[in-house]
Amino acid sequence: xxxxxxxxxxxxxxxxxxxxxxxxxxxxxxxxxxxxxxxxxxxxxxxxxxxxxxxxxxxxxxxxxxxxxxxxxxxxxxxxxxxxxxxxxxxxxxxxxxxxxxxxxxxxxxxxxxxxxxxxxxxxxxxxxxxxxxxxxxxxxxxxxxxxxxxxxxxxxxxxxxxxxxxxxxxxxxxxxxxxxxxxxxxxxxxxxxxxxxxxxxxxxxxxxxxxxxxxxxxxxxxxxxxxxxxxxxxxxxxxxxxxxxxxxxxxxxxxxxxxxxxxxxxxxxxxxxxxxxxxxxxxxxxxxxxxxxxxxxxxxxxxxxxxxxxxxxxxxxxxxxxxxxxxxxxxxxxxxxxxxxxxxxxxxxxxxxxxxxxxxxxxxxxx
Numbered sequence: 001x002x003x004x005x006x007x008x009x010x011x012x013x014x015x016x017x018x019x020x021x022x023x024x025x026x027x028x029x030x031x032x033x034x035x036x037x038x039x040x041x042x043x044x045x046x047x048x049x050x051x052x053x054x055x056x057x058x059x060x061x062x063x064x065x066x067x068x069x070x071x072x073x074x075x076x077x078x079x080x081x082x083x084x085x086x087x088x089x090x091x092x093x094x095x096x097x098x099x100x101x102x103x104x105x106x107x108x109x110x111x112x113x114x115x116x117x118x119x120x121x122x123x124x125x126x127x128x129x130x131x132x133x134x135x136x137x138x139x140x141x142x143x144x145x146x147x148x149x150x151x152x153x154x155x156x157x158x159x160x161x162x163x164x165x166x167x168x169x170x171x172x173x174x175x176x177x178x179x180x181x182x183x184x185x186x187x188x189x190x191x192x193x194x195x196x197x198x199x200x201x202x203x204x205x206x207x208x209x210x211x212x213x214x215x216x217x218x219x220x221x222x223x224x225x226x227x228x229x230x231x232x233x234x235x236x237x238x239x240x241x242x243x244x245x246x247x248x249x250x251x252x253x254x255x256x257x258x259x260x261x262x263x264x265x266x267x268x269x270x271x272x273x274x275x276x277x278x279x280x281x282x283x284x285x286x287x288x289x290x291x292x293x294x295x296x297x298x299x300x301x302x303x304x305x306x307x308x309x310x311x312x313x314x315x316x317x318x319x320x321x322x323x324x325x326x327x328x329x330x331x332x333x334x335x336x337x338x339x340x341x342x343x344x345x346x347x348x349x350x351x352x353x354x355x356x357x358x359x360x361x362x363x364x365x366x367x368x
Contacts, residue, residue, distance in 0.1 A: 069088050071088075075142040077139070078139055078140075081137060083101065084104045085100055085101065107125065111138075114303065115145070115368065123142040123143060127139075127140050171206065171209065175203060181199050182196055182203060223348070229264065229265075233257065233263050233297065237297060240255075240275070251285055251291040252293070253294075255295045256294070257297035258299050263304050263367065266345075269349075270345065273353070276341060276342045281363075284312025287312055288311045288313065293311070295307070302368070304351075305365070305367075306364070306366075307356070307364045312361060314358050314360060346367065353366075
């Protein structure tokens, strides 16, 4: 139990959300069992007027585990059939209760719900069924979406700074070397004009490449906050289709969508994000004998999901972990910001972009 709590804390600090959630839910399962054990404490105390050393040691261990669970920063809630119960201090403070939460908030009672809106804040619901305890139907961890997004943004900024320094140094080193060679060739007697021209060619290309990188970085770093409005989803998909057909007339595009009227998003930014995914899909599909791209739009509970797939050869083995890294690209003339920018736009809309299939390649963009 203590190791699970420590693992969850370290994962939280590192921004490792998968490891954090797993550790947290394991901790929650132990917490539920401890809660049931603690509830039987008075009965055990009454039946044993003179507890032995073994029982005293066990009770000390239970108390230690309950204290660790209570110190967890994430609200943990046990769902019973007719009520909910706060398992730790964070949950008690969140719902303003000593133990029971009545009535159960609608999103917590709904097994399909993924988010809870409470007192002006938005919480992600990480739910795990408690099959081992008939009195408890599920254990829920509530993750503050705003805090999670802030931590993710801080980590992304650190990555960008690291990438910026790396790329600038890599770009400037050959420019400095070529400039020194050009200077030496110009100072020689007699001046070797052919050599100078030979040096100036790659020097110019290197400088242009660094300029392209700087422009791409500025585009990624200056993404404004989204302007949210209600837009017709069907018209939005129609515009994407028209643009795709004009750009890649030889590639088949299949668009499928659930029946829906409107959704709230920044139209320009979302178009840019989906277009980046379609662009990647079209380039991959063009390498296959049967070029085909699909765009699926579905309602999933309280979220809108767009899935883009292609008939290409799939993600290059070993590169799946790096494709969302800013400026990472396997294309000679690629900027490496398309996927990173798409994910940044989706996160600003309360969603994300994930790789859900490598062969064939499938990306999934979600909006809250």
